[in-house]
Amino acid sequence: MPTAASSTDGPVAAARRAVVDVVHLVRFRAAHGRRRLLAGAGATVLALTTAVAVVPAFLPGAGGVDGRARELLIVLPTALAGFVLLAVVSAAASGGGRELLARDPAAVFPVSPTTDHLGALLLAPLNIAWLLQAWLLLGVTAYGVGAGALAPAQVVVLLWLAAGTAFAQVLAWSLEGVRRLPHGMAAVRVLNLVVLGVALWLQVSDRLTDVLDAVPTRGVVVSLAFGVTPRWAVTTAALLVVVVVLVALGAVPAHLAARRTPRDELKVESGRYPARSMPRSPLGAMVRTDRASVWRAVPMRRGVIVLALGPALVALLGDLQWDTMTILPGLVASGGALLYGVNAWCLDSRGTLWRESLPVPPGTVFDARAYVLAEFLLSASVLTVVVAGLRAGVPSAAELSALCSTLVVVTVQVVGASMRWSSARPYAVDLRSSRATPAPPAMMVAYSSRLALSTTLTGVLFSLLTRAPSPWVSLSLAVAMVAWSTARLLRAREAWVDPVERARVVTTVAVS
């Protein structure tokens, strides 16, 4: 009996099959991961989500008609809109969202673009930026409305999260479809510049606050603030319809994009790269090869631009001052490491076996990989700080010292953690597609949480030191922190130099 999908199947049957296929793919992915680890991670996320959605409602002052609770409800419409904006940027930067099954292994299975779209939707929350924003919205809502209206309010927020994510997915697939048209890449770049220009114009002309006040999310907040009311019922029903419609609608641009070749990947793979002069040293040769692997990869190039410019523009529009700018380098460096650094040995993919057969000391290979990662992270962080600081005036000596210290410390911290994880948990990944990630989704959440925690703490610490009486305070602390992180990096190097350990990593990333 033929089992292949029939072209005569109706859209409902096709949608049902796509949903069933998503379940199969999730089971397939889960079977490859460590079940206890996955179950533990899932339970932790669920427990944290429940806690942030409930506990603030029982804190003193929660649900008050004036004071902090009211202030939070006033900023909630902007926060709801900000969530959608972040979801759009995240989905668009990753070329339509993450893959439930990587493209090459998926090619042998009849995975439809609808299944791919639903899988990307399912994976969207497995992202620390998405989770943090969602927790923020749930927590602010709980404190704002208090215990009395908690349940109905959180229903609306959860539906908003689903609607915002589905909307972002529709827009991301549409942009990906446009990007794959002739001149589409140029069109998307022009669109980005126009959006950027409008945002800057609004800020410069002092109209940004008016625009934020006029966002339609105010109606959503009004409907959730007073418990179960007719308005709440209408909003809930409307959001439910919007979610269903957007989820279904996303399949259309997903199909359109899937029919076209990704032009940015094609450009990299068919382009000519003229021969360059001979590198001066073995280390130089290794660095050059690693740099090519990084900067010729579509996900890395696109990701680093979004990472460097996104926070910088938010800081620019929000008029961020030097004393709080120390938060930015950690954010950018953590994001940069998540593009490939947490699984740095996968850069060579199947070429790892050949590279390992070359007569070069393993320490040199490690040094080159760590150097290129540090360079990648630092260049993005410096660009962010330079753009973010355009309106911040001239920094004081203490501010400059704290900011430079943060840049160096978080870079060494993130490189050290990345190189440790790269050896401890290598994965065979092809970073060819803009949708590829260096590790499975659950591990990406774990890595991003740990990186975000450590680098944010560092940023906050140096933020406090911008008020120190002498710039030497920051520099002295930076020396100590760099020494600690360097010691950990050297331990990761020792592990790599061990031939048995290295063989395990090499055969995993090249063969699995």
Add this chain to the structure above:
Amino acid sequence: MLPPTDADVLVDVRGLHVRFGEIEAVAGVDLTGHAGQSTALLGRNGAGKSTTMRVLAGVVPPSAGTVVVDGHDVAHHPLRVKQSVGYCPDVGGLVPRATPWEHLQLSARLRRLPAWEDRARDLLERFELGDVAHRVTAGFSHGMGRRLSVVLAALHDPAVLLLDEPFDGVDPIGVEATLAVISDARARGACVLVSTHLRELAVEACSTVSVLRGGSRVATLAASEMLGEDGARAYRGLLD
């Protein structure tokens, strides 16, 4: 041709064991390769051929046993072994976002090869890869990737040439070029080891054949004994 002597031994494997956790990929392989001689490694999937090749290339350390390549013990002098060996891995073997020329340049730099460019261009032309020398390998077909892997293994005229599945998915011109590389290597006194599932090509390329089964060597024969229908039957008998 004179019979090989002990002085000609370039590959000497004794009691090789390779374990990955609880899995024993190689369970006591003994193997000898002489200068000017080519040996085919045959066997079913999982017989230990590729793992043995990886040990000889210095990529995977032996768990037990001694492996000496061109006079160097792989456990103690892996860098010297890598200097002596040219290795074409069984899978991929290419850095996806580097061009063939960049692969060759990296190899030449790390091996301190003088005036390597003419040799590199010649090899690329012989394997019909001259037109794509400056394109990244991510866009290559499987056969193109295999051909480039052989070019990379042969660039520095290694004392020991290790070719793991060099004919897999390769067109007739690529097969001929690979056979020529093996022949040239033998002529200049190199030891060649070829791992393949293609018995007829193994017989054509090599003078002796070693059959591995379950991580151990079960037979070493003259290649002529593996010829034709009789050879196929003999090989089939060694696999079971």
